[in-house]
Amino acid sequence: MAAFNLDINGKKQTVDIDPKTPLLWVLREHLNLIGTKYGCGVAQCGACTVHLEGSAVRSCSLPVSAVANKKITTIEGLSANGDHPVQKAWLEHDVAQCGYCQTGQIMTAAALLKTNPNPSDAQIEAAMSGNICRCGTYLRIKEAIKTAANQK
Amino acid sequence: MTTIKELKMEKITSPSRRSFLKSSVLASGGLMISFSGLAKFMPDDKISTTNLAEQWNEITGYIKITSDNLIKILNPNPEFGQNVMTSLPMIVAEELDVDWQKVVIEMGPHDNVKLGPQFTGGSNSIRMYWKPLREAGAAARQMLREAAAQTWAVSVEEVTTKAGILIHEKSNKSGTYGEFASKAAANPIPKGVKLKEVKSFNTVRSSRKNVEGLKIVTGKPLFALDYKHKGMLIAMIEHPPAFGKKLKSFDASEALKMPGIKDVLSLQLYPEGYEQAAFDTRTFNDLLVVVGNTTWEVMNARKKLKVEWQPISESKEVVNGFRGKTEVVIPAEPETTTTQLAKMAEYAKKPAQQLRKDGDPEAAFAKAAQILERTYSAPFLAHNCMEPMNFFAHVTDEKALLIGPHQAPGWIEPTLSKILNLPPEKIEIQMSRMGGGFGLRAYGHYVVEAALISKKVKAPVKLVYSREDDMTYGIYRPMYTATYRAALDANKNLIAFHVKGGGIPEHPIHANRFPAGAVDNYLAEGWAIPSNITIGAFRAPRSNFNAAAEQSFLDELAELMGKDPIDFRLELLKRAKENPVGKNNEYDADRYAGVLKLVKEKSGWNNSENKKYSRGVAAYFCHNSYAAHVVDVVKKEGQPYVERVTSAIDCGVVINPNAAINMVQGALVDGIGNAFYGGLTHKDGASEQKNFNRYRMIRHKEAPQKIDVHFVENDIDPTGLGEPPFPPVFAAVANALYKDTGKRFYTQPFVNEVKSNS
Numbered sequence: 001m002a003a004f005n006l007d008i009n010g011k012k013q014t015v016d017i018d019p020k021t022p023l024l025w026v027l028r029e030h031l032n033l034i035g036t037k038y039g040c041g042v043a044q045c046g047a048c049t050v051h052l053e054g055s056a057v058r059s060c061s062l063p064v065s066a067v068a069n070k071k072i073t074t075i076e077g078l079s080a081n082g083d084h085p086v087q088k089a090w091l092e093h094d095v096a097q098c099g100y101c102q103t104g105q106i107m108t109a110a111a112l113l114k115t116n117p118n119p120s121d122a123q124i125e126a127a128m129s130g131n132i133c134r135c136g137t138y139l140r141i142k143e144a145i146k147t148a149a150n151q152k
Numbered sequence: 153m154t155t156i157k158e159l160k161m162e163k164i165t166s167p168s169r170r171s172f173l174k175s176s177v178l179a180s181g182g183l184m185i186s187f188s189g190l191a192k193f194m195p196d197d198k199i200s201t202t203n204l205a206e207q208w209n210e211i212t213g214y215i216k217i218t219s220d221n222l223i224k225i226l227n228p229n230p231e232f233g234q235n236v237m238t239s240l241p242m243i244v245a246e247e248l249d250v251d252w253q254k255v256v257i258e259m260g261p262h263d264n265v266k267l268g269p270q271f272t273g274g275s276n277s278i279r280m281y282w283k284p285l286r287e288a289g290a291a292a293r294q295m296l297r298e299a300a301a302q303t304w305a306v307s308v309e310e311v312t313t314k315a316g317i318l319i320h321e322k323s324n325k326s327g328t329y330g331e332f333a334s335k336a337a338a339n340p341i342p343k344g345v346k347l348k349e350v351k352s353f354n355t356v357r358s359s360r361k362n363v364e365g366l367k368i369v370t371g372k373p374l375f376a377l378d379y380k381h382k383g384m385l386i387a388m389i390e391h392p393p394a395f396g397k398k399l400k401s402f403d404a405s406e407a408l409k410m411p412g413i414k415d416v417l418s419l420q421l422y423p424e425g426y427e428q429a430a431f432d433t434r435t436f437n438d439l440l441v442v443v444g445n446t447t448w449e450v451m452n453a454r455k456k457l458k459v460e461w462q463p464i465s466e467s468k469e470v471v472n473g474f475r476g477k478t479e480v481v482i483p484a485e486p487e488t489t490t491t492q493l494a495k496m497a498e499y500a501k502k503p504a505q506q507l508r509k510d511g512d513p514e515a516a517f518a519k520a521a522q523i524l525e526r527t528y529s530a531p532f533l534a535h536n537c538m539e540p541m542n543f544f545a546h547v548t549d550e551k552a553l554l555i556g557p558h559q560a561p562g563w564i565e566p567t568l569s570k571i572l573n574l575p576p577e578k579i580e581i582q583m584s585r586m587g588g589g590f591g592l593r594a595y596g597h598y599v600v601e602a603a604l605i606s607k608k609v610k611a612p613v614k615l616v617y618s619r620e621d622d623m624t625y626g627i628y629r630p631m632y633t634a635t636y637r638a639a640l641d642a643n644k645n646l647i648a649f650h651v652k653g654g655g656i657p658e659h660p661i662h663a664n665r666f667p668a669g670a671v672d673n674y675l676a677e678g679w680a681i682p683s684n685i686t687i688g689a690f691r692a693p694r695s696n697f698n699a700a701a702e703q704s705f706l707d708e709l710a711e712l713m714g715k716d717p718i719d720f721r722l723e724l725l726k727r728a729k730e731n732p733v734g735k736n737n738e739y740d741a742d743r744y745a746g747v748l749k750l751v752k753e754k755s756g757w758n759n760s761e762n763k764k765y766s767r768g769v770a771a772y773f774c775h776n777s778y779a780a781h782v783v784d785v786v787k788k789e790g791q792p793y794v795e796r797v798t799s800a801i802d803c804g805v806v807i808n809p810n811a812a813i814n815m816v817q818g819a820l821v822d823g824i825g826n827a828f829y830g831g832l833t834h835k836d837g838a839s840e841q842k843n844f845n846r847y848r849m850i851r852h853k854e855a856p857q858k859i860d861v862h863f864v865e866n867d868i869d870p871t872g873l874g875e876p877p878f879p880p881v882f883a884a885v886a887n888a889l890y891k892d893t894g895k896r897f898y899t900q901p902f903v904n905e906v907k908s909n910s
Contacts, residue, residue: 001411018411018448021448022448025446025447025448028378028447029446029447029448030446032380034371034373034377034378035370035371035372036371037375037377037538037539037587038377038447038540039538039539039540039619040619040843040844041451041618041619041843042619042843042844042845044843044844044845045538045619045844045849047538074371075370075371076370076371079370081370082366082369082370087369087370090365090368090369091361091365091366091369094359094361094362094365094810094811094814095814096233096362096364096365096368096369097233097234097235097814097815097818098232098233098537098538098539098585098586098587098588098589099233099362099364099368099374099585099587100375100537100538100539100587100588101538101587102368102369103368103369103371106369121857124852125852125853126853128851128852129851129852129853130851131851131852132538132844132849132851133538134536134537134538134588134590134822134849135233135588135818135822136817136818136819136820136821136822136825136850136855137814137817137818137821138821138850138851138852138855139817139821139855139856139857139858139859140814140817141852142852
């Protein structure tokens with residue numbers, strides 16, 4: 001066990017925890033930030049995507065020891081009221097089916113648009129291909145990303 | 153710990169409400185709550201209903217209205233992404249005549265008496281609830297009109313409604329539904345209230361956004377995996393590493409020393425000699441369970457378990473299913489994919505069970521000028537719901553609370569009652585939004601497991617499957633094969649058709665489906681090989697393979713006959729319509745032809761501008777609906793890629809068009825993904841794919857650029873949509889790949905052959 005200072009969604013807090021614990025489980029089981037989902041545990045599905053210093057990362061494969069004092073944003077911190085352009089575009093295109101993977105998709109998409117405000121189709125596909133949607137909403141995800149890009 | 157509002161069902165204290173569509177008046181008053189901003193109210197807004205229980209007037213089982221005019225519609229059916237949280241309440245809202253924007257939608261409690269079958273499967277949600285929900289809405293509207301008429305002392309015929317307002321024009325009186333709710337609820341439920349004409353619908357047939365959309369995009373706790381409960385422990389099960397094995401002994405001393413671990417225990421899922429109901433699955437009956445404070449701690453402790461596994465012996469299980477009791481043989485031998493394939497080839501040559509015979513197929517084949525024979529096969533498929541299996545249980549000697557993702561709570565309740573020795577009224581099941589289902593969550597093992605663990609450790613417990621646990625547990629889409637034969641006479645007329653299909657451990661054949669009814673001499677046969685690998689329903693069970701094989705075969709047959717594949721199917725359907733062969737043909741030839749004609753038109757099937765595409769067509773009827781797709785393949789980075797799809801669907805009245813399009817698009821992506829990549833193989837009983845690093849799922853860059861969906865417009869009562877678009881995708885892809893590569897694709901997943909071809 002060790003104490004780690006975490007900076008999550010602009011809030012600084014300390015957790016006393018096994019250093020190897022993945023950020024995903026710290027968020028879900030210690031900080032009650034359950035918007036970040038468990039899907040595979042091996043960085044293959046993207047359901048657990050959060051932002052680390054602004055970049056999309058898979059929190060299931062990132063030990064808490066590696067993220068101390070770094071700026072972390074989860075879906076809960078992406079916007080105050082679900083009004084981030086990506087979230088709004090998701091609602092406009094009514095993207096979700098079961099909805100389980102969508103917070104991870106949104107976090108990946110938001111990170112993409114931050115570095116590339118006007119991505120091409122190929123760039124969207126490349127950036128989003130680490131996120132699985134079992135319901136197959138990929139077409140709407142792409143449309144939503146384009147809509148969000150135009151709003152920025 | 154927080155209790156999650158979304159998963160907490162409101163309890164209503166009311167006596168004797170056990171019959172369908174019975175009204176009751178609830179004690180009103182007490183609490184004053186302000187509902188400012190109601191006009192802007194979205195169903196996913198933050199109004200707490202926790203303390204409002206006594207203010208709701210229950211008009212019918214599905215509808216509650218407060219005196220303050222808050223209107224709540226309960227969704228009765230489990231939600232797994234098919235969007236019933238939105239579409240079923242839309243049906244109520246249509247007949248009730250309310251402003252959709254002002255309606256609160258809530259997941260209903262599990263109550264089969266008040267809320268009907270509550271079953272998500274077989275593409276039945278809309279079909280099952282269409283009439284009851286319309287009647288409930290219409291009856292409630294009528295009761296409100298009567299209450300207003302009584303109050304205003306006018307004739308009920310003169311009371312009209314408009315978006316939640318009762319109006320008497322002559323006297324210039326009006327009032328909200330809320331004002332009359334308590335009086336209306338005291339009236340008896342009227343029978344035989346006239347329903348609206350389809351053409352006058354305002355809500356149904358116009359698109360409404362997913363009512364849980366905002367919660368989904370903001371990561372609110374909707375799923376059982378997110379649910380927390382005071383004092384809740386986490387449990388995980390260490391399953392055997394392979395089918396054909398079971399627990400022999402274990403040493404938990406090291407695991408118990410791990411931080412956060414409370415207990416390691418073993419228990420039996422079902423007692424000796426237990427007679428299974430249709431959905432009582434038990435891949436592994438002896439369970440080794442680790443219980444601790446958090447998922448991560450339990451995952452770590454599992455690695456410290458020292459377990460000895462032993463081979464199972466051959467056994468027989470009695471399953472009391474929908475078609476009566478059957479005895480299922482579970483062989484002991486661990487299975488390997490190559491051996492399974494060899495065994496299937498061997499079985500395919502043996503005599504099989506005759507499922508349907510028209511005319512004299514043997515004689516027709518004997519005199520045929522030409523015979524086309526092709527064999528198709530497909531592997532086991534794992535459902536891979538994004539939310540792994542999990543369930544919360546708090547079981548005591550007196551009662552049981554179960555919260556989680558399940559497609560059929562009404563089926564699992566009797567099992568829980570037997571296993572827990574509790575009467576059904578002491579078992580409360582709450583339905584969470586499911587992170588996918590695809591058939592898997594109709595089965596009961598993980599619910600019973602959670603309940604038994606809670607009972608044993610005497611604590612609230614959430615059972616969590618890791619992705620690996622989820623993927624290797626079984627309940628797969630079976631492994632299938634089928635050989636199709638067609639006999640042609642000297643003039644290339646189709647004179648006989650034969651399908652012989654088999655699988656591990658069931659055959660896929662639907663003997664009364666197309667082209668049965670369209671060919672004079674027809675034979676369908678099936679065979680099966682017992683297995684210890686467990687199977688279950690997977691999006692359009694059996695159809696998902698039959699359509700793949702049959703519609704590929706028809707494409708090749710049309711080519712041999714020198715006919716356009718769409719025209720050939722239309723000719724067969726014309727025959728089936730005008731002069732059907734045999735009885736019990738399941739499909740409506742006109743509706744089947746209808747989707748083919750529509751997809752032909754909308755895809756520009758004969759347009760020269762589409763020559764740049766390698767095009768494949770397929771159609772299918774299943775689950776009471778009709779689907780046809782044209783798949784357009786191009787080369788992308790040297791590989792065939794499905795760039796575009798045109799779909800035509802006939803599912804009767806479409807409730808929520810934009811959401812319906814979403815579902816069809818999803819079915820296409822799912823089908824393309826499974827056709828190209830899906831498959832689970834085994835070596836000595838162990839699944840060779842345990843996570844998404846080996847089990848390939850379709851990803852963004854492999855999904856089409858465009859999927860155009862067209863619905864046949866009609867006034868036919870709605871049928872399902874979750875499954876019907878899925879089965880024909882496989883064949884449309886195979887047929888397009890043939891145009892692209894010059895090679896027919898008989899073996900799923902196609903990626904192996906695409907690779908060897910390029």
